[in-house]
């Protein structure tokens with residue numbers, strides 16, 4: 001796939017991604033498979049990966065400020 005920002009070739013990578021939930025909760029999802037641009041470092045999540053991340057975020061504990069979850073636990 002092609003980077004929508006700069007036109008570079010996206011590469012398969014595994015990375016940790018932070019997501020903000022509500023006003024004060026940050027969830028870090030570890031080891032997420034992404035397509036990342038080696039030139040501008042923007043990234044894309046495939047639809048099935050996004051669905052897994054959304055499931056993780058829905059079940060995240062919003063009463064704590066920082067939660068760390070593993071992608072593999074929901075995949």
Ligand SMILES: [Zn+2]
Pocket residue numbers: 003004005006007008037038039040041042
């Ligand atoms: Zn790019």
